[in-house]
Amino acid sequence: MKPRLLPALRSPWPLWQEALAGLALGGLHAQAFAPAVLWWLQLACVAGLAWRCAQLANRRAAAVLGWSFGTGWLVGGVWWLFISMHTYGHLPAWLAALAVLLLAGFLALYLAAALALFVRLRSGRPWRDAALFAALWLLAELARGLIFTGFPWVAAGYAHTEGPLQWLAPWVGVYGMGAAAAWLSVLFATPGWRGRSAVAGVLGVLALLPVVPFTQPTGTLSLSLIQGNVPQDEKFSADHLPDTLVWHGRTLLAARGDLVVGPETVIPLLPDQLPPDYWEMLVQHFQRGGTAALLGVPLGSFQAGYTNSAVGLSRDNPSATEVYRYDKHHLVPFGEFIPFGFRWFVDLMQMPLGDFNRGILNAPSFTVKGERVAPNICYEDLFGEELAARFVDAARAPTVFANLSNIAWFGESVAVDQHLQISRLRALEFQVPMIRATNTGATVVIDRTGRVTHALPPHTRGVLEAQVQGASGVTPYAWWAGRLALWPLAALAAAVVAWAWRAGRRAPGAP
Known part of the structure; x- marks a missing residue:
């Protein structure tokens, strides 16, 4: 029997506990970035998010999990905005703290929508679901980086300025690196040895490959x-x-x-x-x-x-x-x-x-x-x-x-x-x-x-x-991004989501 990443179980946790788990995991995820570049921690935190998502059959619970993870991630990453607003802008401390929280909570809505859609479209097939998760993660990060002029601070790929995935930078840029990290994280969260062996193999190959000098x-x-x-x-x-x-x-x-x-x-x-x-x-x-x-x-x-x-x-x-x-x-x-x-x-x-x-x-x-x-x-x-x-x-x-x-x-x-x-x-x-x-x-x-x-x-x-x-x-990234901006990544992610939706519609018993 093939391992199923997403068994469509009903979550035994109430929503407030789901939110606390997401906040804690997101806050830990923020520690993967500077001053210490902990690429392995970034992968582990997203793997934990994917594992928890595997327990959810409810899109509402998935949205709460995604929103709380994103909020914890961004508050932990950009809390220093409080200094500019309170120390130098002379806003009351409570209002400056609320402004940081509201900004993080608003930007986390993109990840909330991504996880809710993921639970709706998942198939239970590990490789397909890993591709779907990575595509939705990519769309959420692109939305945060582009909408309303964008605020892509502590985007996932920045945790990989060191480590095996930096090899991808001149090819796909920071957003492509973040999507690749999400794909590997979901495979690692898959029960059984095949997914984890694949992750170890990919990371090992990338670590050994020399960077191409463009x-x-x-x-x-x-x-x-x-x-x-x-x-x-x-x-x-x-x-x-x-x-x-x-x-x-x-x-x-x-x-x-x-x-x-x-x-x-x-x-x-x-x-x-x-x-x-x-x-x-x-x-x-x-x-x-x-x-x-x-x-x-x-x-x-x-x-x-x-x-x-x-x-x-x-x-x-x-x-x-x-x-x-x-x-x-x-x-x-x-x-x-x-x-x-x-x-x-x-x-x-x-x-x-x-x-x-x-x-x-x-x-x-x-x-x-x-x-x-x-x-x-x-x-x-x-x-x-x-x-x-x-x-x-x-x-x-x-x-x-x-x-x-x-x-x-x-x-x-x-x-x-x-x-x-x-x-x-x-x-x-x-x-x-x-x-x-x-x-x-x-x-x-x-x-x-x-x-x-x-x-x-x-x-x-x-x-x-x-x-x-x-x-x-x-570099390849400079060539395609200079001409087409980030549209190739957005189109690829949208195509994967559309493929997952069509595959789900064709599956036996699909509505």
């Missing part, structure tokens, strides 16, 4: 990456701003090498708001010397609107008004634009927030000694499918990514380690190095294999002197 090394740049470590409550303060400008100005002028990079809003004022000659001094310094600079700075005017931007300064700039400019494309809800109907919530917080203009998707790179340095600002590096658009024209494709961030909003929390983990996976997907210049951390150099080669301790002030070797080429 990109080739290009030139080497010497770097100075600035980390000012300015507390968020001092960044825009009139009492501290002069000292901040003086330190960053002196540090920028003293930097040597090929490229100096300052973090997001390293210059926190518009150029015409700066002290007399400050901006012109920086522009002229980098126009005359052999060092180029990439600096985070707000740009715009009241009439034209404002942008969160990066400005490139080098000898190629003919004047202070004709410089390289990158405007952030993927804006942060509530931080850089206010979603419809939420003005009241933003008004409760004492933060310098507003509506910014959006930059173009396929922005050109900043050329430094033949290397094409492609900026991305803050959490733009969560959206690999958007970075992939820059690889459609291979001749203009980035050879180095540069992430400029300021996550001082979240204090000395795990958000720093999680953001580093995200950047490492982008390097694995594109096999292109990522340099990170941040206000409080993590200021690092990541090579094209996802390995951190140079790093500054977080939450310290300093300059990271390092080197980075560029890489030229296009």
Whole structure:
């Protein structure tokens, strides 16, 4: 007799116990991500979720299990949002905590719907059900990463920046890795030895396979990456701003090498708001010397609107008004634009927030000694499918990514380690190095294999002197995601779900 993953038993647990089990398992799942990358724990937690699902015949119970697992996962992964809203936004603690819980609970609805549909369509055949579970898991993660501009933080694939599944990154990206992990987890939860033997075999083969090199090394740049470590409550303060400008100005002028990079809003004022000659001094310094600079700075005017931007300064700039400019494309809800109907919530917080203009998707790179340095600002590096658009024209494709961030909003929390983990996976997907210049951390150099080669301790002030070797080429993920975004993954998952539904309709005794 074939083992049946899903025997369609009635759950002996009341719904509140189902919810507690899901919360506990989801909270444990959140620990699989940074600072410790525990890929095996991620697989084990999803296997536990699949095993518990095997006991359920009720779609309502499955939805409760999925919702509670997702809520525990997200609260455990993004609890640091509380710091930005309470410590710096001055929301009452209870309201900030409620906001985090409501966000996690809302995003967990996608997983709740996925598990409910899984219980409805499962066949009891382990291999078919594993494919169905992986497809629904993938659709739930895609929904979280895309709908309402997306919030894919701690997506399942990020737990596999290390371990056997990182081999898949340049082929299918973070969402494909998460789906593969879900498939393996369900097979492991199947009673009997066949499924577990298959999982062990797949993981063993992937661990032994060499990573295919789709990109080739290009030139080497010497770097100075600035980390000012300015507390968020001092960044825009009139009492501290002069000292901040003086330190960053002196540090920028003293930097040597090929490229100096300052973090997001390293210059926190518009150029015409700066002290007399400050901006012109920086522009002229980098126009005359052999060092180029990439600096985070707000740009715009009241009439034209404002942008969160990066400005490139080098000898190629003919004047202070004709410089390289990158405007952030993927804006942060509530931080850089206010979603419809939420003005009241933003008004409760004492933060310098507003509506910014959006930059173009396929922005050109900043050329430094033949290397094409492609900026991305803050959490733009969560959206690999958007970075992939820059690889459609291979001749203009980035050879180095540069992430400029300021996550001082979240204090000395795990958000720093999680953001580093995200950047490492982008390097694995594109096999292109990522340099990170941040206000409080993590200021690092990541090579094209996802390995951190140079790093500054977080939450310290300093300059990271390092080197980075560029890489030229296009991975399979960069090729298809650049042209089709995430639609191939969504279409494949939908096709598997449709196949499972049709197979269930044809089965004997099907309604």
